[in-house]
Amino acid sequence: MRPTQMIAALLMLLVSAPAFGQAGRQFAGEWDVTATSSQGTAAARLVLSVAQGQVSGTSGPLDTNMYWPLEVTGAGNGDALLLTFSFDGEPIGTARVAPSGEQLQGSGTLYGTPVRLVASRPGAPNRPEIMHRFAPTEYQLHFSSRIGPALVIAPGDTVVTSTLDNEGRDAQGVFRAMPGNPLTGPFYVEGAMPGDTLVVRLVGIELDRNSAHMYGRQLDARALPSGYAQVADAEADRAWRLDREGGVARPARPGERLTNLAVPLQPMIGSIGVAPPGNQSISAGDVGFHGGNLDYNRISAGTTLYFPVFQPGALLSLGDGHAAQGDGEISGQGLETSTAVTFRVDLIRGGAPRQPWAEDDREVMISGIGNSLDDALDMATANAALWLKDRYGLSDSEAATFLGAVISYDIASIVSGRPHVVARLGKAALDQLGAPARRNE
């Protein structure tokens, strides 16, 4: 008998004895459970049923890395509930929880690690939508569940706030935070749980000063073949002037050849995302399945983004505004500036996409983030195919036919930690597929 089998046998003896009476019913149903340990917080949906005094059910992963979905059994112990968790038949821990107000609270040991458990009934509070005016006083350089919420909001709420430039300066050009895409947030969205979809509509992005900067001394080496030599002009100036009435940006001190250059303003948010899984703390300059430094020049006013939720409250943060940006961000920067931004959040229960996607009036834009452009394109294509199959019920062959004929790609960024490619599908073509089987809301 292996040790794990021995423990399992002992646990079964323990939990099988005292069966619930009627009172056990209070434990039945769906719970949002969080397991907090020295490793951080793991959160999951826990579903319990009670039959003949025995509790059984399933839970999403409660290890910090969110690897392993769990089987659950339970039995009563006075007011409390003794729970046993197993993965693939092998017991991985136990806990004791008891009612406390509308919650269950308690503690136990998962994978040899002491945890505190709190379970609540799912759902956000039912209250009118609020317009929050949020003036940040502190900024964050990372996406992480370890950072406490700056503001608690609810689905349907709108937030009016501001972002610093990539180096930490505000609308007056004064340092308010350290360089490296300091983020406004995180915003805790009530009711959001791992597996849900966070919806963020960018209602408005206003430029709030007349200056921007873009490194332009040379192109980023990642945009050029090995061996391509550039002669960087040490005098080259990175300052741009933003003509907000005229709707264009101009180099502040251009050389002769660029004297007449006037780039149309297209205000956008460069870095936006949610807290990643586990105890990870990911730089605001990196990009991933949680979003982050997406640096896509169509994340602008009128665009709605859909993020997977990995942590309770989602923990949305945003920053790194650009007055304009070419594809790929190939000089390493957009026209970096501060912004006044207004966004509205919503929540879709479940349906977490693998990677973020977005839409505006004309197109659906599905992100692929990978280790190389090839990987990123492959991810974008797969995400688009899965999106089509999920929403419109297409077969693989129908998805191939549709995508082969109508897909477009954008290269969003190649300098933001990892390459980001976007698959675009026109809404005119999508409309030809009939009504989606599943709507976004």
Added chain:
Amino acid sequence: MRPTQMIAALLMLLVSAPAFGQAGRQFAGEWDVTATSSQGTAAARLVLSVAQGQVSGTSGPLDTNMYWPLEVTGAGNGDALLLTFSFDGEPIGTARVAPSGEQLQGSGTLYGTPVRLVASRPGAPNRPEIMHRFAPTEYQLHFSSRIGPALVIAPGDTVVTSTLDNEGRDAQGVFRAMPGNPLTGPFYVEGAMPGDTLVVRLVGIELDRNSAHMYGRQLDARALPSGYAQVADAEADRAWRLDREGGVARPARPGERLTNLAVPLQPMIGSIGVAPPGNQSISAGDVGFHGGNLDYNRISAGTTLYFPVFQPGALLSLGDGHAAQGDGEISGQGLETSTAVTFRVDLIRGGAPRQPWAEDDREVMISGIGNSLDDALDMATANAALWLKDRYGLSDSEAATFLGAVISYDIASIVSGRPHVVARLGKAALDQLGAPARRNE
């Protein structure tokens, strides 16, 4: 003394003796020279000067791979001219040529390989532009200097011709050639020499039948991450109907979900290019610096392409028409069909781009072809930077600033031998740079 030095010394004895008189002047100046051997034809510009009876000069590479530019010395021998060729000081061969009409003709040994030399004065014939109506009777599956010209044309000429579909069927759906993008051509353009730029304006591309086909059973594996599984529908049909009046294509026998799909027609040429260097014979389904299977959905009527010339006459070929194609050609095919095509050729002396580029009314489109998407983007960016520097005299820093702010990318194809990315520059932005230092014509 090394053997090569010994040979060099002997050759100098040989060629230094008999000096030219006045007659030597006929050899002076610029020649287009071709060196034909068992290894194929190498061609280059040869520039000779005659001073005090001694001939000296330089030649482009005359090895088949076009690796090594040569130094040339010469001396008279009766009517004839004895030439000695060296690379980096090491002699690599000799030849004897004599006047024959307006040419020089003769033979010799380069790199131990017997060659026949023919030299002509550069330039195309001076005659009125011709409109050729060319009905092909034979098609080619390769781009190669080994394939004899189907038609000789001159700069300024226009050709009205037709192309088969990718599998060899014509406007009536009848097989006229073997599958694999059979090409119409090659067209020999008089005066074109290695290092020149061939200009091809696509005046018109008409669909000449009501049917197309696109493989759509599943997406090409190259567009998807490893491990992504598709269930291919064995019944999925690849036939499309082209509604040429309505301007849309529809699947001929769609399943329920695709019943209303109507893709706008955008006739394009998939494979177009010139003969590659040396004795290479490259499949019409592969892409490279010579062009070839570019599969870019903006190579359509109104687009002008610029190709590097690698062989005398350039040897332009084209085929593989698509009625429409999504970015990346990710199902492995466009809407494959036959076409009626009209194009006009021109020639720019010198200025061969590293890889093909194109333009239409709105944008300049600069190709990058690489082994991966990352390589292809790097090539496209470098080609765009070089193009800007060459035409507008920008410094590296100015090019970085301009490109960082305004570049766009298209992913043309990922299934055509090697990935093809296109860097796009808007003409409105280019106009802000002032008059180009160098015009396209």
Added chain:
Amino acid sequence: MRPTQMIAALLMLLVSAPAFGQAGRQFAGEWDVTATSSQGTAAARLVLSVAQGQVSGTSGPLDTNMYWPLEVTGAGNGDALLLTFSFDGEPIGTARVAPSGEQLQGSGTLYGTPVRLVASRPGAPNRPEIMHRFAPTEYQLHFSSRIGPALVIAPGDTVVTSTLDNEGRDAQGVFRAMPGNPLTGPFYVEGAMPGDTLVVRLVGIELDRNSAHMYGRQLDARALPSGYAQVADAEADRAWRLDREGGVARPARPGERLTNLAVPLQPMIGSIGVAPPGNQSISAGDVGFHGGNLDYNRISAGTTLYFPVFQPGALLSLGDGHAAQGDGEISGQGLETSTAVTFRVDLIRGGAPRQPWAEDDREVMISGIGNSLDDALDMATANAALWLKDRYGLSDSEAATFLGAVISYDIASIVSGRPHVVARLGKAALDQLGAPARRNE
């Protein structure tokens, strides 16, 4: 009725009328057939059966690109045989062949293209093995079916010959061919047909001079990250001296720091392969499924290579000897020199590997050639898994377990057209799998 259907119906009328009598039996069985057209030679195995005076069967692809396997029907016409070829039910051509000695000869039209057909009974001549001493007088810069054989040999024969250095110099340092890996060959191996496996055992590779050269002014840009700057020493010398008795190579004129450098000699062949499919002509400096510029430092004496055959006679060529070479060939060259080489060929009917593989006493070495190192590793791994499954009957899971625990990789070259990775399996581990289900010969 579609045109193709009409043609099919007409053809059936034509061929169904005159049935064979007994005489038809001569056509039955297996044939090696070649179809020669303006597009080059396509070759395949043709298998015919005769029943009730009707001929039917199958053929490998007879289009130049070898895409489409064919169905065949036939009927008698006097002495001759009228054949109709179809792909997937759609007729693609007809031909008329008649006996001529031991062959069938005739002509027809495939895919609208006139072809000449010759069919022979499979197999090489039955004669004693021969030791050929072959002194080349001409060299080739390409792998191609368009190049006529330099020597016809048979399975079991041994060839003693020599190769030039990569720039065309022989054992005396004299130019005998143009630069670019000039090849000795091609050798036509009797009986070899597409789908077969050519076995080449490198019996001996002797260095035949005391000098080599390796470009060492800087590393190839493909081995370095973008933006890595090197200062190339213009005085850096590429000459090496080979101390054949001492078994080491030394830089001929080293700077102070490399004075004592002595690299062990490991003579190897850099470029070796067969003619590729179709009418392609691939540079001796490129690598592919046909082999070519493999540049792997374990292709040395004692190694046996296995190539897929794509053309009748396989058309083996080899050259580009190195006295030694680091992994990856990252300066762009090995220690380039001429060699005296002895090899023995054999033929395995069928079993063509997707890409070349090799073995020596200790290990099996399975090549993966791809567009990137990632692609190349993926190909090598897949080829190794297929090799294991084919030879030892492993399941996918068993292959995964075996490979996960024992595989090693070499990075052969990254500068030879496309990256080349080698998967290595120790013979000691392979022996633990028991007797192979299929032997190499």
Added chain:
Amino acid sequence: MRPTQMIAALLMLLVSAPAFGQAGRQFAGEWDVTATSSQGTAAARLVLSVAQGQVSGTSGPLDTNMYWPLEVTGAGNGDALLLTFSFDGEPIGTARVAPSGEQLQGSGTLYGTPVRLVASRPGAPNRPEIMHRFAPTEYQLHFSSRIGPALVIAPGDTVVTSTLDNEGRDAQGVFRAMPGNPLTGPFYVEGAMPGDTLVVRLVGIELDRNSAHMYGRQLDARALPSGYAQVADAEADRAWRLDREGGVARPARPGERLTNLAVPLQPMIGSIGVAPPGNQSISAGDVGFHGGNLDYNRISAGTTLYFPVFQPGALLSLGDGHAAQGDGEISGQGLETSTAVTFRVDLIRGGAPRQPWAEDDREVMISGIGNSLDDALDMATANAALWLKDRYGLSDSEAATFLGAVISYDIASIVSGRPHVVARLGKAALDQLGAPARRNE
């Protein structure tokens, strides 16, 4: 006047007034300074000089992302020192510090962010080397400066400890931590500061149980081309038995074909590294410049590793032992097990390598970690060239010649977050370069 200029002017007024007398001398010299804020800890070397009562100097970066080296000026204020920090002439903050024992302590604002400053004189305590026996009670799933030290050690100390298997089980097979390469540590090494080099010699790695597991149901998709289909055997078992006396591992329940498979034991540590820069928290399953999940089968007893230090104390952690592992870890796992491990740490002041490197008796092994295998090889090659130039004073051309002739590569892992390639240089060849200009210690 820009706001930042105005602030600068004000600050200058402020700090220029009260000059130091003799007492200011106590501030002169080199300090290890840490700046702790809500963004985490930034640490750097601060060098101050005092002249005529004015303090000036330089500091390494004190922003969390360690982007910007700083200029420092200072002036006295009673006992205290008022410091002003600037980057590239633009002031970014001020602080006030005062002596407290052997330290300076104080606070200020950098980039608008409140910070607490502590400065100590550099160097580790001078005491005898200690052998620590460390029995871990808690394990970590991340490399991060946010995790407090498990043990403080000093250069020269040796640690005898143990690691769990990748899923959290100990030598008895009992869960002690959550799955995902739980790490033993972090070990705080006194005196280690950003820019230093941490030396870790693996004295011994003992297997401490008789079992391991390796996922072997199928190969990781990242090791195979897109579209390669595997049939996973649902019954395939991942258990292996370790025969520690016999020195081999065998599948515990093999199918018939693998009955005799016996893989030589080669105990190794899969995940080992230091805390990354800033407030990042990187999963123990990911790899980066800080080391981490290197998964290289030559990180075994007798190997010495060199890591860059990014945080005070370095914060070394290790885990994820393998009983053996093929190159690339292509099934996604090695033979995962727990270990008893002994290591010794040392510290080299400065000289932080860009990425980790290692050595054993025979070879130097220089890691390249990149987003693709191509990137990883490029990094490994560049790191090797820099290593050679730094230690042996080679020119770029000499490094190219040496590496071109002698480099070998290993593919360590392709499944550990990012690809890891190792460049190997034999010590026999290195010895030919003469004495290194700089020794490892």
